[in-house]
């Protein structure tokens with residue numbers, strides 16, 4: 001009897017269903033997916049949003065640190081058709097941004113299917129439809145669904161998975177090793193020597209947070225990086241750049257930004273930061289490398305509270321060996337080594353997306369592929385790039401939808417397909 005019970009273990013029970021979606025399927029309920037859904041609502045197009053987590057904006061709710069604030073002024077971060085509340089500060093906090101996204105989803109009545117991870121999506125040439133397979137991510141029941149739709153919107157983000165570097169000896173390191181996406185606050189590292197690997201915005205901000213919680217951080221800077229002040233003479237550097245770009249060519253704006261950075265921050269090379277040969281905006285446009293906007297980390301480096309170290313050679317017995325031969329005792333490692341797209345792991349398509357999970361065509365042309373495939377939020381331009389894509393996609397689908405529904409009104413045949421989508 002006991003064996004019989006084991007045979008029908010819940011782990012083995014699958015519920016398989018096939019669902020026709022009347023309208024596009026949007027994969028991902030982050031800011032990009034929500035923005036697209038809201039714009040489709042305005043076009044009168046029904047849709048279905050599939051999200052692997054149990055909440056909207058899971059990157060912001062679950063994989064970001066407590067002290068995080070938007071580092072661009074709020075007007076560059078709000079989503080289409082619903083501005084931030086007027087009382088929000090110039091740089092909203094993570095909590096304010098999440099509250100805004102929650103109210104955005106409520107306002108446009110966007111109700112994603114949570115706990116459904118898309119495992120595979122492919123275009124079926126015969127039917128001219130997309131087949132999107134999901135597996136449920138909650139409970140012991142591994143339910144599987146197949147959604148069939150005409151349009152597929154990829155909104156899984158540039159930061160879907162953490163980049164975990166392979167460094168000799170790291171696997172055997174006995175202290176705490178976490179990725180930046182698990183870091184909440186420096187509280188747990190109080191009094192500890194922490195090696196922060198990576199000097200993007202995450203690495204720089206986490207080093208500052210560690211310092212503010214009385215830890216002793218060292219930050220690994222293995223290559224060149226542009227560090228710019230977040231503000232110049234009280235005005236956002238990003239906003240200044242956007243203004244200047246209306247009148248001046250990009251290379252001139254880059255030169256001005258570097259002069260301003262030098263005036264505000266001084267020569268950062270003496271702290272161990274090498275500037276890239278290309279200017280900050282050119283580098284962002286060509287290689288997608290975001291400049292660091294300094295929020296106080298350089299001051300702590302100048303005072304010696306944060307140490308800058310070169311690339312890592314290996315980890316041995318609780319210590320790190322650097323490429324310059326120096327050895328340091330450390331208690332913990334925070335890998336601020338960035339993120340990557342997960343699109344190649346589930347989208348069976350090779351024309352529109354490249355192997356790195358980004359559309360092959362750069363901004364502003366990377367939002368539309370063939371056969372009803374779209375991408376939102378892969379512009380390397382943060383939230384403003386996502387809003388741009390979302391508006392374009394909804395207009396494009398809306399145009400076809402309106403044309404076809406007008407024609408259908410004259411058609412008397414009834415549709416017997418099972419239709420599940422949100423409207």
Ligand SMILES: Cc1cc2nc3c(=O)[nH]c(=O)nc-3n(C[C@H](O)[C@H](O)[C@H](O)COP(=O)(O)OP(=O)(O)OC[C@H]3O[C@@H](n4cnc5c(N)ncnc54)[C@H](O)[C@@H]3O)c2cc1C
Pocket residue numbers: 027028029030031032033050051052053056057058059060064065068069070071072077116117118119155156157158159160202342346376377378381382383384386
């Ligand atoms: C620490 C940090 C701070 C940032 N700060 C800023 C900022 O100040 N300003 C700015 O413009 N940008 C910022 N960014 C960039 C950030 O990527 C965007 O702001 C924004 O989150 C992008 O939205 P998205 O919807 O494209 O991606 P995400 O927010 O990553 O949302 C994608 C969603 O897709 C879901 N998903 C992924 N794979 C699947 C799957 N297979 N099936 C189902 N669902 C799936 C995920 O769970 C997630 O909810 C920051 C990024 C990080 C990491």
Ligand SMILES: NC(=O)c1ccc[n+]([C@@H]2O[C@H](COP(=O)([O-])OP(=O)(O)OC[C@H]3O[C@@H](n4cnc5c(N)ncnc54)[C@H](OP(=O)(O)O)[C@@H]3O)[C@@H](O)[C@H]2O)c1
Pocket residue numbers: 068069070071072165166167180197198199200201202203205220222223224290311312336337338339
């Ligand atoms: N306040 C904010 O708004 C805020 C805060 C944090 C992050 N963000 C955004 O979030 C996105 C991700 O930022 P991020 O800082 O997490 O990632 P990132 O910009 O991709 O930076 C990753 C860093 O890790 C380094 N790195 C990778 N592997 C390494 C290794 N093996 N050894 C040493 N260094 C290594 C990289 O160096 P190389 O350059 O040499 O590869 C780079 O410095 C960006 O768009 C960023 O702007 C925003």
